[in-house]
Amino acid sequence: EMPIMDGSSLPFIQMLDRAGRRRQDQPRRFIEILDKIEVVEGDKRATLTPASQFEVAFEISFASAAIGRQRVDLVMDDQAFRDELADCRTFGFLHEVEALRAMGLARGGSMENAVVIEGDRILNPEGLRRPDEFVRHKALDAIGDLFVLGAPILGRFEGVLAGHGINNALVRALMAAPHAWRYRAFVEELAEAV
The missing domain is CATH 3.30.1700.10 (lpxc deacetylase, domain 2)
Structure with a gap:
């Protein structure tokens, strides 16, 4: 599985931009x-x-x-x-993250790589993009x-x-x-x- 990074595609776009593009033959x-x-x-x-x-x-x-x-x-x-x-970014509810962790999954999941919601509020200190x-x-x-x-x-x-x-x-x-x-x-x- 690809690393989630911040849950968006922006880090991948930035890496592709650094690599550059070239004309294809077809x-x-x-x-x-x-x-x-x-x-x-x-x-x-x-x-x-x-x-x-x-x-x-x-x-x-x-x-x-x-x-x-x-x-x-x-x-x-x-x-x-x-x-x-x-x-x-990707998003999820706190209770879902806790359930996944209880099953040994989403061990790298955090507010660094997802927007986390609890009830009616967003837990990420920076909020939404x-x-x-x-x-x-x-x-x-x-x-x-x-x-x-x-x-x-x-x-x-x-x-x-x-x-x-x-x-x-x-x-x-x-x-x-x-x-x-x-x-x-x-x-x-x-x-x-x-």
Whole structure:
């Protein structure tokens, strides 16, 4: 398992920036969504639909006043990923962390690598990086879950109360429906390493 660091993707982005980029010999390949694919489990839903670009929308709702109901809807490209999602940390409730530790898990878990909530309050002394950091982290999670497909998506992802499990079920449903997607290549300008 990858180190969690601060629970966001920002440390990884910073390392990749230090390594730099270089032009590849082949055009970049995308997975173009051609038809709607949806997985519903009770009140949870994850959907992929056709779109001319990659879009991600997510909605969460928690009883805790620290989170409440949050929604984000973004057109996603490299810069939007950096500006809108990369710094959003994972989160959990104190009672969940304590239960995991009692099972011998999450031994490295702390407020250094997650936003911790107890009841209606955030325990991290520095607070949140964004007022809607929770839903933005869920969108970040979904992008990572989709990337197991091996190529970026050209389409719209919508998650309602979704998590890793339903996102994984969506990936499996997409792969089981070859009529609903195709590979598409674009010649894309990549920055040369500095």
